[in-house]
Amino acid sequence: MRTKSSITAEPVARYVIEKITVDTALERRLRTETEKLSNGGMISGSDVGRLLGVLAQSIGAQRALEIGTFTGYTALMIAQALPPDGRLICCDVSDEWTRIGRPYWNEAGVTSKIDLRLAPALETLRGLEAGSIDFAFIDADKMNYDNYYEACMKLVRPGGLILLDNMLWGGDVADSAVRDETTVALRNLNAKIAADSRVTSVLMTVGDGVMLCRRK
Numbered sequence: 001m002r003t004k005s006s007i008t009a010e011p012v013a014r015y016v017i018e019k020i021t022v023d024t025a026l027e028r029r030l031r032t033e034t035e036k037l038s039n040g041g042m043i044s045g046s047d048v049g050r051l052l053g054v055l056a057q058s059i060g061a062q063r064a065l066e067i068g069t070f071t072g073y074t075a076l077m078i079a080q081a082l083p084p085d086g087r088l089i090c091c092d093v094s095d096e097w098t099r100i101g102r103p104y105w106n107e108a109g110v111t112s113k114i115d116l117r118l119a120p121a122l123e124t125l126r127g128l129e130a131g132s133i134d135f136a137f138i139d140a141d142k143m144n145y146d147n148y149y150e151a152c153m154k155l156v157r158p159g160g161l162i163l164l165d166n167m168l169w170g171g172d173v174a175d176s177a178v179r180d181e182t183t184v185a186l187r188n189l190n191a192k193i194a195a196d197s198r199v200t201s202v203l204m205t206v207g208d209g210v211m212l213c214r215r216k
Helices: 010-020 025-035 046-058 073-081 095-108 121-126 142-155 169-174 181-194
Strands: 063-067 087-092 114-118 133-138 156-164 199-204 210-215
Touching (some): 010 046, 025 073, 046 073, 046 133, 046 210, 063 073, 073 087, 073 095, 073 133, 087 121, 095 114, 121 142, 133 142, 142 156, 142 181, 169 181, 181 199, 181 210
Parallel strands (some): 063 087, 063 133, 087 114, 133 156
Antiparallel strands (some): 199 210
16 A cells, blocks of 8 residues: 655655554445555555544534545545445545546445535535535645635635645755745645634644544
């Protein structure tokens, strides 16, 4: 299993994902198939996947939202944490990538919980009801993260959670000398969220950095 780019030392990262937050056999098969892709490194680590499931279950989430589904690993983790009548809306633009995950969703018995919408995410989000979402996970094109965050602020109910992945960006956000467009956008969004009175937030050193926001 590959480790995600992060500031965590490689031996520690491998200990976490290989010894502690270990995928089930089904999850491991989906990961193995994904990692054969040229862009397979985009799949979230098992620590991030497990965190999503624990948090969704902890707040009793029934309506969840995922922006950026890729091959469906994190969707699987979130959907498994939802109650039988729970629903997860997945936003992605790739039929090719999401098609990989669908048999695994079916095998896990969560297909009925997942509403996959293949369209630009901002279009999908504009059609959702304000305050209707308990739990949102953002892991898509980084230059739109701020737009996704603002959309989720309208969609997520008070007391609900918004999580954003890759917010450490391999540690580059902490290095002021790194000024590429994506790093600057993520760095600015980190600062914005930290000062945002609408949420209580913490940037966690899990995977490549997960920003956790509780909607006030």
